[in-house]
Amino acid sequence: RKEVEQDPGPFNVPEGATVAFNCTYSNSASQSFFWYRQDCRKEPKLLMSVYSSGNEDGRFTAQLNRASQYISLLIRDSKLSDSATYLCVVITGFQKLVFGTGTRLLVSP
Amino acid sequence: NAGVTQTPKFRVLKTGQSMTLLCAQDMNHEYMYWYRQDPGMGLRLIHYSVGEGTTAKGEVPDGYNVSRLKKQNFLLGLESAAPSQTSVYFCASRTLTSGRARETQYFGPGTRLLVL
Numbered sequence: 001r002k003e004v005e006q007d008p009g010p011f012n013v014p015e016g017a018t019v020a021f022n023c024t025y026s027n028s029a030s031q032s033f034f035w036y037r038q039d040c041r042k043e044p045k046l047l048m049s050v051y052s053s054g055n056e057d058g059r060f061t062a063q064l065n066r067a068s069q070y071i072s073l074l075i076r077d078s079k080l081s082d083s084a085t086y087l088c089v090v091i092t093g094f095q096k097l098v099f100g101t102g103t104r105l106l107v108s109p
Numbered sequence: 110n111a112g113v114t115q116t117p118k119f120r121v122l123k124t125g126q127s128m129t130l131l132c133a134q135d136m137n138h139e140y141m142y143w144y145r146q147d148p149g150m151g152l153r154l155i156h157y158s159v160g161e162g163t164t165a166k167g168e169v170p171d172g173y174n175v176s177r178l179k180k181q182n183f184l185l186g187l188e189s190a191a192p193s194q195t196s197v198y199f200c201a202s203r204t205l206t207s208g209r210a211r212e213t214q215y216f217g218p219g220t221r222l223l224v225l
Contacts, residue, residue, distance in 0.1 A: 008149070041219075042218070042219075043199055043216035043217060043218050043219055044152070044199075044216050045216070046213045046214070087151070087152070089214075096154075097142075097154070097214060099144075099151045099152040099153075100151055101149060101150065101151035102151060
């Protein structure tokens, strides 16, 4: 079983839709959680951290469920510019970041 | 600040050739990483460094060597390139300081390597 698993998608949604991605992790001792965004043929960039109490940044909401060992990302009012691959990242152990394979989102007009 | 830069951006090698990828960061970060990204595989850690003069193996270290002689540079070497090393290579860095800054890993633009 992979340490971090994501549905590869693609998720095809129209502009204005709400879309949610989940990511599961296998190591219960995982400490920190993040969502990164990667555009085609570009480097990954931090989108947001995921805190135990849940956190929101504009149209983006991230949540953590330690009991079920998953994190989620909710995007409201999708924009064309949201089309990208979203990478789930988990820190397990000393400075070890584990990346999921990513979920591809395509937002259409 | 340039952030994290990588040289070269693209390279074609023949099987058995050697090359060195250079990563440089101007943010005074302590940690540096080399990843490879392949379709359907996600980012996989090759080697990493927690400070000048120190390196450690990651998930897929075979066929690669690294050096961190200066804090700002992290070199990735391929001694004898193989077609299986065709990939996109990303370098990243991260700070040791506490708080939100520590959580962010900054990536370079990537090096596309094709081994024939």
